[in-house]
Amino acid sequence: MPARHFDRARVRSVRRAAEISQSDVAAALGAADSTVAGWELGSSVPDQEKLPALAEVLGRSVDALFPRDGLPDLTDLRCDAGLYRYEMAAVIGTKSDGPVAGAEQGVRRLKDRYLPLLATAYGVTVDEVKRAQERSMARAHGEEVKGETADATEGRTAPKTLAEKLTLLLEKSFPGPEGPPTDAEIAAAVNTHAGGDVITDIGVRDLRTGASETATPLVLEGLADFLGVTPLYFQPDDQVAAQVYEGLQLLAAHREGKVGQVRARGAGGQGLPPNLLALVSDLVDEMQHKKGERK
Incomplete structure (x- = not known):
């Protein structure tokens, strides 16, 4: 792991x-x-x-x-929640931690009824637990997780839920050693934008983990302002989310010297509008030109 x-x-x-x-x-x-x-x-x-x-x-x-390279498996999620394996029996309501141990070791998958219990204990969504489980299974057998590569943006689809959108922004917008801002810092920024107390750090955590699936327009505006995206990104419009997602892919690829790959494959499944794709192409040319000047 x-x-x-x-x-x-x-x-x-x-x-x-x-x-x-x-x-x-x-x-x-x-x-x-x-x-x-x-x-x-x-x-x-x-x-x-x-x-x-x-x-x-x-x-x-x-x-x-304490940064970590790569995406978390089940053991990582548990450790990130500060829980030891022996504590998991009480979490899922069993006599032993066997079901969790088996899944972490890639021996057998968790029963569906355990997934929401673990998601709550780990402070993540059920989907995140499922994805982590697949990583545990794949790593136990020396395989790659289907649809995943070393680049976390590869193999992903555009985020749909509010939690997925926030998670993607926090992952890709704060790549430095300090990492993403804390929930308290995000809440403070949103409250400053709103001119009053409209959300707490717990409220931000609930949005980020999927415990809460909706937010007031004022909160969404504050989040958009702080994270540097259009407020439309948080609306239930897959096309807008896909375009912002592709932009983040471009930035991530630029950091890794893969900008040419972005232009070669274009956007994801939904594709970028022609005018936006042209802009991406121009940016790729500019990035590659600057890279050549530095050599």
């Missing part, structure tokens, strides 16, 4: 900058002071299940502080 990367030097630097002691970190995580000291010295590393809580104590998002 693509475990999150733990950088002891960065953790120490972030902790000191925040003026948080090792003892405070240890107390918050229920660990010994010597354990936290060992993490920063490099004599040991924390469990993957500890990383979300550690990031929270240090005031950073887990993606920013």
Whole structure:
């Protein structure tokens, strides 16, 4: 599985900058002071299940502080929720964690009735749990997940739900080491745009994970303004979403030196309008010209 990367030097630097002691970190995580000291010295590393809580104590998002290459499998989702496998029996209402262990190891798929329970516990959508399960199955057998490649934009279809649209924007609009903004930061930006309190960090989390499927027009306008897209992107119009999605594909391809591939294959299944496709072609030419000048 693509475990999150733990950088002891960065953790120490972030902790000191925040003026948080090792003892405070240890107390918050229920660990010994010597354990936290060992993490920063490099004599040991924390469990993957500890990383979300550690990031929270240090005031950073887990993606920013402990990045991970690739898409999550079932084990990753569980660890990102800060849950150990032995805790999963209580989550799905069984006598043992066997069903979850079997799915994580790629032995057998989860029963459908467990999927919404795990989605709630992990703070993701049921569809995300299903996709993670397919990655677990494929990796256990040394196979690639059908429809997925190393580039997360490849093989995807245009997002349809509000949660999918938000997730895509957050993934592709904030590629730097700091990662995407926190739910609290997004809520603050939306409230500033609205000129009043229209959403909380919990409200943003619910929209992002699919727990809440609708938002007021004022909230959607604030999200669009903060994330740099047209408010139409959040409306139930597949064509508009597809066009924004293709634009994000172009930007991602540019970062990876694949802009020519975007022009070669055009857009996704729905295709781009001729005028937009012409703009993409012009941008590709400009990007390749600038790349040539830097050599």
